[in-house]
């Protein structure tokens with residue numbers, strides 16, 4: 001696996017966060033979270049159900065404001081969402097239902113990057129090819145399988161050419177075979193684009209397979225339990241893969257009964 005640059009692109013410094021509803025505030029969700037994400041790395045986030053994984057990437061995305069501490073991207077404090085950060089969610093219904101796949105991307109490029117239509121079509125077509133969904137360019141979202149919808153959502157996010165791709169359980173609702181294919185393809189896309197990927201997952205195996213680093217959050221309020229270097233554990237049959245998987249499982253064993261149930265035996269990845 002290639003190594004990311006040794007230069008932080010995202011930094012969280014003592015970030016604490018609660019949800020604000022008018023004058024009322026929720027319980028603390030993130031507590032004193034400090035971490036660095038290197039430019040060009042694949043950074044995975046795991047933790048117990050409901051601990052605050054989505055909250056953390058939304059804070060990086062600029063959708064939530066820290067109550068204490070600071071989130072910076074490229075050294076600049078994050079105040080709001082920006083085109084340097086693109087999201088892919090678990091939900092299959094991320095695309096506009098009334099636009100074709102191609103038009104979904106063209107529209108995003110026109111609104112966000114103010115590209116002329118011809119240029120937007122060329123760029124959209126390039127990224128549809130890259131994620132292998134060009135054949136569906138003229139289809140509407142309801143005509144696509146779940147896997148194709150996720151490919152299209154990924155193409156739209158990549159077409160914005162963000163510095164950071166923020167992915168919230170992007171493969172969580174897919175069948176095992178499609179999920180494995182998309183994991184492999186995400187690695188290929190990452191090699192071709194070098195984009196920094198921050199990905200939330202419930203799967204230890206996915207985290208170890210894809211990640212250079214895996215952040216393990218504690219149960220509520222979420223604190224950093226450990227950041228594990230998994231950059232040498234891409235090979236599913238390797239002792240490193242099994243050792244990291246077991247280590248992560250042991251970290252979570254008292255935190256989340258859903259993760260305890262997950263098998264740590266390496267998946268057979270479909271090539």
Ligand SMILES: Nc1ncnc2c1ncn2[C@@H]1O[C@H](COP(=O)(O)OP(=O)(O)OP(=O)(O)O)[C@@H](O)[C@H]1O
Pocket residue numbers: 019026029047048049050051052053054055056
């Ligand atoms: N808008 C909101 N207002 C108040 N509380 C919220 C809001 N959104 C999320 N929460 C709470 O914040 C906590 C963390 O939620 P979050 O979605 O970040 O967790 P998660 O780890 O991503 O969850 P999951 O494992 O289910 O995907 C939960 O207790 C949740 O109920």
